[in-house]
């Protein structure tokens with residue numbers, strides 16, 4: 603990592619809002635991705651406070667819980683999100699009619715499933731939107747891999763990846779939601795991960 607980013611990472615280690623403002627100045631086509639998992643209202647509120655019309659990219663796999671769809675709908679309205687959805691090329695009904703219910707993580711077909719419902723839509727989003735700054739709500743607490751990350755990094759394509767909440771705990775997130783009267787969603791299920799601490803490759807590959 604360049605020494606410039608090292609400086610940014612140390613300057614903004616505990617200043618998510620400052621980091622967000624800095625990151626917006628680094629590009630012309632920022633995006634924020636969300637899957638509407640628990641605590642996502644925090645990053646969505648923070649980035650839209652600075653840039654209300656930032657595109658919010660959602661790969662809707664078709665396999666979200668009812669509660670997640672309701673939470674997404676409520677948050678999109680509440681924050682007036684500029685949501686840009688990317689759907690798999692086949693509907694869930696089409697896929698299941700031919701191949702049955704989603705494969706479990708030990709099933710050899712699971713990788714193909716993940717590619718179809720999450721990775722391909724994300725790669726399409728990258729091609730169509732050509733972002734130069736990418737905000738996520740990744741946190742060090744999520745997985746051992748994330749515990750080793752820095753808040754800002756640049757991938758090999760030059761995309762600036764920004765995780766302003768990397769050092770925040772669940773309590774920090776909860777307190778922010780309370781302070782801003784924002785909703786939360788714990789009835790969340792990611793069919794490509796199933797297990798909470800699993801990485802399915804989206805952010806590691808990009």
Ligand SMILES: Nc1ncnc2c1ncn2[C@@H]1O[C@H](COP(=O)(O)OS(=O)(=O)O)[C@@H](OP(=O)(O)O)[C@H]1O
Pocket residue numbers: 634635636637638639642645659660661662663720737738739740741792800801802803804805806
């Ligand atoms: N379905 C969908 N739609 C839009 N954006 C999504 C989606 N899945 C993942 N993401 C974004 O990628 C970040 C990492 O997600 P995951 O932990 O699910 O994936 S992975 O393990 O890295 O593959 C994830 O980070 P968070 O913002 O912390 O949730 C999102 O920003």
